Amino acid sequence: MTSIAVVGSGVSGLHLGLFLQQHDVPVTLYSDKTAEQIASGRLLNTVAHHHHTLERERELGVHHWDASEYGYVCHQHAVVGTPEPMRWRGDFQHPSSIIDYRLYLPRLLQDYEERGGDVVIGPIDTEMIERISSDHDLVVVAAGRGMGAMFAPLPDKCPYDKPQRRLSAGIYHGVRYSEPKGVGVHMSLGHGEMLELPITSREGFATALLFENIPGGDLEVLADVSYDEDPRAHDELVLRKLEQHYPMCFERVDAASFRLQGPDDLLQGALTPVVRQDYVRLESGTFALAMGDAHCVVDPVNGQGANSASYSAWVIGRAILDDLAVDEQFCRRVARDRQAFVHGVSDWTNMILNPEPHVVGLLMAMAENKAVCDAYTQNFNHPDRQWDTVATPERTAAFIARYGAGQPAVAA
Amino acid sequence: MTSIAVVGSGVSGLHLGLFLQQHDVPVTLYSDKTAEQIASGRLLNTVAHHHHTLERERELGVHHWDASEYGYVCHQHAVVGTPEPMRWRGDFQHPSSIIDYRLYLPRLLQDYEERGGDVVIGPIDTEMIERISSDHDLVVVAAGRGMGAMFAPLPDKCPYDKPQRRLSAGIYHGVRYSEPKGVGVHMSLGHGEMLELPITSREGFATALLFENIPGGDLEVLADVSYDEDPRAHDELVLRKLEQHYPMCFERVDAASFRLQGPDDLLQGALTPVVRQDYVRLESGTFALAMGDAHCVVDPVNGQGANSASYSAWVIGRAILDDLAVDEQFCRRVARDRQAFVHGVSDWTNMILNPEPHVVGLLMAMAENKAVCDAYTQNFNHPDRQWDTVATPERTAAFIARYGAGQPAVAA
Numbered sequence: 001m002t003s004i005a006v007v008g009s010g011v012s013g014l015h016l017g018l019f020l021q022q023h024d025v026p027v028t029l030y031s032d033k034t035a036e037q038i039a040s041g042r043l044l045n046t047v048a049h050h051h052h053t054l055e056r057e058r059e060l061g062v063h064h065w066d067a068s069e070y071g072y073v074c075h076q077h078a079v080v081g082t083p084e085p086m087r088w089r090g091d092f093q094h095p096s097s098i099i100d101y102r103l104y105l106p107r108l109l110q111d112y113e114e115r116g117g118d119v120v121i122g123p124i125d126t127e128m129i130e131r132i133s134s135d136h137d138l139v140v141v142a143a144g145r146g147m148g149a150m151f152a153p154l155p156d157k158c159p160y161d162k163p164q165r166r167l168s169a170g171i172y173h174g175v176r177y178s179e180p181k182g183v184g185v186h187m188s189l190g191h192g193e194m195l196e197l198p199i200t201s202r203e204g205f206a207t208a209l210l211f212e213n214i215p216g217g218d219l220e221v222l223a224d225v226s227y228d229e230d231p232r233a234h235d236e237l238v239l240r241k242l243e244q245h246y247p248m249c250f251e252r253v254d255a256a257s258f259r260l261q262g263p264d265d266l267l268q269g270a271l272t273p274v275v276r277q278d279y280v281r282l283e284s285g286t287f288a289l290a291m292g293d294a295h296c297v298v299d300p301v302n303g304q305g306a307n308s309a310s311y312s313a314w315v316i317g318r319a320i321l322d323d324l325a326v327d328e329q330f331c332r333r334v335a336r337d338r339q340a341f342v343h344g345v346s347d348w349t350n351m352i353l354n355p356e357p358h359v360v361g362l363l364m365a366m367a368e369n370k371a372v373c374d375a376y377t378q379n380f381n382h383p384d385r386q387w388d389t390v391a392t393p394e395r396t397a398a399f400i401a402r403y404g405a406g407q408p409a410v411a412a
Numbered sequence: 413m414t415s416i417a418v419v420g421s422g423v424s425g426l427h428l429g430l431f432l433q434q435h436d437v438p439v440t441l442y443s444d445k446t447a448e449q450i451a452s453g454r455l456l457n458t459v460a461h462h463h464h465t466l467e468r469e470r471e472l473g474v475h476h477w478d479a480s481e482y483g484y485v486c487h488q489h490a491v492v493g494t495p496e497p498m499r500w501r502g503d504f505q506h507p508s509s510i511i512d513y514r515l516y517l518p519r520l521l522q523d524y525e526e527r528g529g530d531v532v533i534g535p536i537d538t539e540m541i542e543r544i545s546s547d548h549d550l551v552v553v554a555a556g557r558g559m560g561a562m563f564a565p566l567p568d569k570c571p572y573d574k575p576q577r578r579l580s581a582g583i584y585h586g587v588r589y590s591e592p593k594g595v596g597v598h599m600s601l602g603h604g605e606m607l608e609l610p611i612t613s614r615e616g617f618a619t620a621l622l623f624e625n626i627p628g629g630d631l632e633v634l635a636d637v638s639y640d641e642d643p644r645a646h647d648e649l650v651l652r653k654l655e656q657h658y659p660m661c662f663e664r665v666d667a668a669s670f671r672l673q674g675p676d677d678l679l680q681g682a683l684t685p686v687v688r689q690d691y692v693r694l695e696s697g698t699f700a701l702a703m704g705d706a707h708c709v710v711d712p713v714n715g716q717g718a719n720s721a722s723y724s725a726w727v728i729g730r731a732i733l734d735d736l737a738v739d740e741q742f743c744r745r746v747a748r749d750r751q752a753f754v755h756g757v758s759d760w761t762n763m764i765l766n767p768e769p770h771v772v773g774l775l776m777a778m779a780e781n782k783a784v785c786d787a788y789t790q791n792f793n794h795p796d797r798q799w800d801t802v803a804t805p806e807r808t809a810a811f812i813a814r815y816g817a818g819q820p821a822v823a824a
Binding site for chain 2: 323324327329333336340388389391392394398399
């Protein structure tokens with residue numbers, strides 16, 4: 001029986017660890033943080049789990065937040081900067097869900113431990129990975145962006161050499177949910193996007209605002225302003241920017257109660273998207289397989305990173321069950337099996353960051369035709385299809401023609 | 413709606429043509445022979461259709477030869493040249509079937525035409541493919557090995573620069589079927605293999621003998637001897653060679669009635685295995701996708717060519733239905749989706765032609781353990797898994813360990 005090391009306790013590491021545990025494959029999970037440290041730490045992200053990810057949670061027996069109660073059912077699109085402000089809605093066939101990872105990850109780590117899982121807590125670095133590799137038949141590296149350097153970037157999948165957005169993600173009180181409950185996908189032309197996310201936080205239902213700010217635009221300041229120096233000034237700046245750039249969110253804000261939940265509930269930064277090679281052979285002869293952010297880092301504008309990471313965990317888990325070895329042929333198989341999905345997430349997201357005219361045209365078509373918007377929304381579960389949709393003008397035209405027989409989109 | 417040209421009326425061309433027709437995709441089938449010419453011509457091959465191929469026939473409504481009546485259920489292995497002759501059996505979960513392609517192809521061409529399908533009869537060459545490409549959105553080239561030259565070989569998938577076997581395939585009277593009815597997989601160490609195939613021929617149930625002769629061995633003469641010059645001498649030579657090299661077939665031969673069915677029922681020759689690139693862009697800008705023998709030629713020793721070709725037709729057909737365009741992205745998707753299966757057929761078959769010691773060891777394990785042999789036999793439906801089994805000594809050992817808990821194999 002093969003012994004697997006899973007390095008990293010993010011969503012993909014936990015999903016793979018729980019999967020292997022469920023199928024009686026010996027596995028050791030290496031984490032640089034305890035469940036308590038994760039739970040009490042800074043906001044990690046504001047990512048949605050779409051239906052296919054929730055289905056994997058159900059299969060693992062870790063879907064602790066019933067999507068029919070905690071989830072949301074649509075994308076509420078809103079655009080300003082066009083001659084007239086625009087708004088339209090796209091519906092999911094099944095709800096998606098957003099749980100603060102400071103609730104989610106510790107709970108799943110606890111599940112894994114309660115089911116008898118091995119966890120080793122300690123620093124994670126390349127030297128440590130080489131060292132543990134002699135105790136295992138395969139090392140799956142899912143220790144976030146920090147360990148990506150083990151795996152060389154694929155130049156033809158990396159169009160950007162610097163961040164395309166400067167980010168501010170925070171959890172706020174004082175934003176009333178849309179009806180039906182959905183993720184607000186707001187655009188302020190020339191300045192960026194803002195995702196308004198109905199999140200289940202440590203304090204219960206709240207709203208995460210993820211500002212995707214174009215460098216040099218009017219909103220970039222949100223990635224730099226210090227909350228700790230003057231919390232109230234920060235919150236007032238956010239409120240003012242919301243009013244100006246994202247009025248269709250602001251209309252549901254109660255200015256009196258609007259505030260960041262707390263100093264740990266803000267994450268500012270930027271990232272450069274990258275897709276890396278799938279695997280390397282370690283000095284011990286054991287193969288190390290990249291997963292999650294160690295394999296592929298995407299801008300969060302499409303909210304796909306966690307879903308891609310979890311999908312990858314599943315591909316790897318199933319391949320471990322099915323295949324006869326965890327050798328290079330196994331690694332190539334994993335690479336092939338996840339390529340369309342993981343590269344699809346990356347190619348699609350990179351296109352959205354600097355959309356070609358036909359992708360802008362797709363947004364316009366979505367505004368005019370709900371069936372087109374529903375199809376695009378539903379395909380957040382199928383990023384491979386999403387890339388197949390936006391890759392060329394001809395493909396986008398064919399997508400609109402295929403789904404465009406429906407009725408005009410209705411504002412929420 | 414996309415218009416597809418399918419060039420070639422072999423099994424993959426017909427399966428794809430029927431599939432697209434069934435799904436209302438405009439398709440034109442180009443054939444260099446009429447149904448009558450195929451029906452009255454020389455033996456084309458002696459290939460088995462395994463369960464997955466029969467399942468596609470059922471879905472197309474062209475499974476005219478009920479596998480429970482016309483099919484067979486096992487592989488009867490027999491080896492001479494070892495210290496003691498060996499025999500053992502591997503069972504399929506579902507029957508496979510062998511129908512003479514001079515019955516099979518005309519009948520499916522007739523189905524396609526009766527359902528209103530467009531067929532253009534005429535010579536097929538590269539000039540013709542360029543010419544018709546301007547009338548179609550995609551050209552699928554399935555015109556046999558002759559048109560392979562359009563697609564460059566993939567050097568790392570082509571270990572051989574010349575044929576590894578010299579072939580004689582013929583349909584014979586006078587061979588009683590094994591019980592249970594199966595394909596005889598005979599080996600004469602150092603001289604080659606012989607497949608004894610329960611075929612449905614133009615004259616009804618008969619037996620095809622496919623001699624896979626190692627160049628320089630005692631059986632090579634079978635690929636050269638002329639039937640037309642002296643039919644009786646040919647048949648007697650075959651009988652003598654059977655007695656000497658394949659006694660576990662010979663024991664079911666009635667020497668008095670043993671004879672080739674007729675002069676058109678013999679095919680002698682040799683082929684060099686090759687895997688080619690998946691597609692090219694034609695001068696018109698339209699893409700040409702290789703399918704079947706235009707894409708991948710394998711030695712018939714594993715009887716996988718037709719199944720691989722039909723699988724490829726299905727991948728292409730489904731991709732045409734699902735995808736939004738038939739552009740290069742589409743072609744890359746087809747390449748990725750069929751790679752494990754089609755390359756698996758090729759890699760596995762190339763390994764069997766010159767087996768490494770661990771593959772010989774696998775045969776010995778099959779002889780000793782029926783569960784191992786059944787698993788290998790069943791995997792004739794999963795050539796990707798078969799390659800995963802034989803690629804390295806470690807993988808073969810893991811396969812034997814996984815399935816080796818069963819009882820010893822029993823001779824038929």
